[in-house]
Amino acid sequence: MRNRKYEAGNSGGFQSEAAKRNLLWIKASGLKLRFCTNETQATREQFVRKLQGFGFDISVDEVTAPAPAACRVLRERGLRPHLLVHDDLIPEFAEIDRTNPNCVVIGDAADKFTYANLNEAFRVLIGLENPVLIALGRGRYYKETDGLKLDVGAYMKALEYACDVQAEVVGKPAKSFFESALAELGVEPQQAVMVGDDIENDVGGAQRCGLRAVQVRTGKYRPSDENHPQVKPDAYVDNLAEAVELILQQLRE
Incomplete structure (x- = not known):
């Protein structure tokens, strides 16, 4: 067995x-x-290096994460994203065309979740005839050493409500x-x-x-x-x- x-x-x-x-x-x-x-605050490589630094036996090819899955969706559908993600995650999208966005990709942007950045994502979505919102997860909160923190799901729901759109979750x-x-x-x-x-x-x-x-x-x-x-x-x-x-x-x- x-x-x-x-x-x-x-x-x-x-x-x-x-x-x-x-x-x-x-x-x-x-x-x-x-x-x-x-994990959407770091690339898979960064995520693995962090765990390896703690002494864990782990490699990149053992990790399934949302950003690579989102990139597959973007390529298959010819989508050009406006990214509302953590700065450290942006390298995962290096080979994706981001000119003249026709969708929004939202991840755990942490301190990048400002009013201005959320409003910019809102304006992209509301200006599209067929708005597409892709979320790298829909968690409500997560835990760090200093306590619980709001996750991407809370901000995803705000954009869903404001733009009358249903997010596609890839995480x-x-x-x-x-x-x-x-x-x-x-x-x-x-x-x-x-x-x-x-x-x-x-x-x-x-x-x-x-x-x-x-x-x-x-x-x-x-x-x-x-x-x-x-x-x-x-x-x-x-x-x-x-x-x-x-x-x-x-x-x-």
């Missing part, structure tokens, strides 16, 4: 020496691994995002387990795509998540070690 069970995981909860050991444990077990991240929890990760792993949904700390984007998104999903009680987890009216994880664990043990235990059964 070992070659039929896999894990698709995100970067949430990778915060300690124990997490590094668990990552090595996953790889040594023969499981395939994918890091599914909604988690979009089904296409998880399908892309599965394709990169070469596995079917029923063969994969998502491990994450976000009840809606990680757990809910994965389950809607047919994966099993485990929620870790770390990171952005809130106790109220366990009473979510729609999303019910296949399991809860207190840390990544418990998630790894749970997956390996199922392999042995």
Whole structure:
């Protein structure tokens, strides 16, 4: 059964020496691994270098992220984006034509979410006959060392409301995002387990795509998540070690 069970995981909860050991444990077990991240404040290369700097065994080709997925959509549809994204993410769009924009791409722009920048994106959208808004995720908030912070979803909703447009989400929890990760792993949904700390984007998104999903009680987890009216994880664990043990235990059964 070992070659039929896999894990698709995100970067949430990778915060300690124990997490590094668990990552090595996953790889040594023969499981395939994918890091599914909604990171949009850095390129995949920057994201990987940061984790490598902390001592994690990870490479760029193990990461599924929203910006490359958005670039594929832009090229396929001949779209030229006005970017409302973090400055560090702009290199991901280096090969995309951005002249005379006919759509808006919005990511977690952090301090770039000023009134002036939001209004500029609004003006681009409202001036289009067929406005297209592409969001690199729709998270409500995320956690940093100094506390919780508003995520891209809050600003996406503002543009949706102002322009009477429905955003196309290319990051988690979009089904296409998880399908892309599965394709990169070469596995079917029923063969994969998502491990994450976000009840809606990680757990809910994965389950809607047919994966099993485990929620870790770390990171952005809130106790109220366990009473979510729609999303019910296949399991809860207190840390990544418990998630790894749970997956390996199922392999042995």
